[in-house]
Amino acid sequence: MLTSTDLIRVVLVDDHKILLDSLVSRFQRNPDIEVVGSATNADDGLALILETEPDVVILDVELPGSASFDIAEEISSRLKNTKMIFLTGYLTDIFIELALRANAKGYLLKGEPIESLIHAIKKASRGEYCFSQSVQERLVFDQDKNRYSIQSKSMLTSLTSRQIEVLRHLANGMSVKEVARSMFLSEKSIDSHKYRIMNKLGIHDRVELARYSIREGLTLP
Structure with missing residues (x-):
């Protein structure tokens, strides 16, 4: 026993x-x-x-x-x-x-x-x-x-876990203010993450960002 x-x-x-x-x-x-x-x-x-x-x-x-x-x-x-x-x-x-x-x-x-x-x-x-x-x-x-x-790496591997979370929220249609409230961070911090995410991924359009997130399985269509 x-x-x-x-x-x-x-x-x-x-x-x-x-x-x-x-x-x-x-x-x-x-x-x-x-x-x-x-x-x-x-x-x-x-x-x-x-x-x-x-x-x-x-x-x-x-x-x-x-x-x-x-x-x-x-x-x-x-x-x-x-x-x-x-x-x-x-x-x-x-x-x-x-x-x-x-x-x-x-x-x-x-x-x-x-x-x-x-x-x-x-x-x-x-x-x-x-x-x-x-x-x-x-x-x-x-x-x-x-x-x-x-086995296979994507551009997402260049992002931090926090940036992945910010990306998921943005791709789901949340505003910077809503993301900040949800993650208990400042709007300035979310804006900074958003800028870095878009630069790393080479995407500068919110719609394309959402499409990319769906393709990568980060969020549901």
Whole structure:
């Protein structure tokens, strides 16, 4: 029988409450996993994770509040023993790339059966990588560096995780003021990000920017 110190301590962060509650309920029936908390937005999730220092964190790509990849980078830098798995509906190269940049151990799609997620949690807790098959097919493994990377690079890889988040908001038709309010940043900061994004991508029209984002899978048409 496992003791409390043997259990894999897990925190879940997802803004879909029904999914979150279902996962918590299912994990509570698993003898190897202890759910130490859950949150429905990035900021509460980060506070909870820093307080509880879990073994594994399950993060959605899209969360209210701070960008998921921003808090993932903070978790990676502050909690060296905490492993992260992204659970999302987005099969998008740049999101996989950002997850790997943040030292995530897994990237799973929400269409996977619950058993796959439980298996991934156990692998991640041991420091092993875990990906959905369709994600794995987009990756190459560097044995020297002992890490995965995306096979095909796009211009989006030149953007920071915060710039990706700004781009997604702009592509969804939000104004600079609305993006600033959503991301808790100043309008001047968003304007600066917007200028850098357009320069890096060589796109200087909002409509074309939206089309490019849809083609790259950053946002839905």
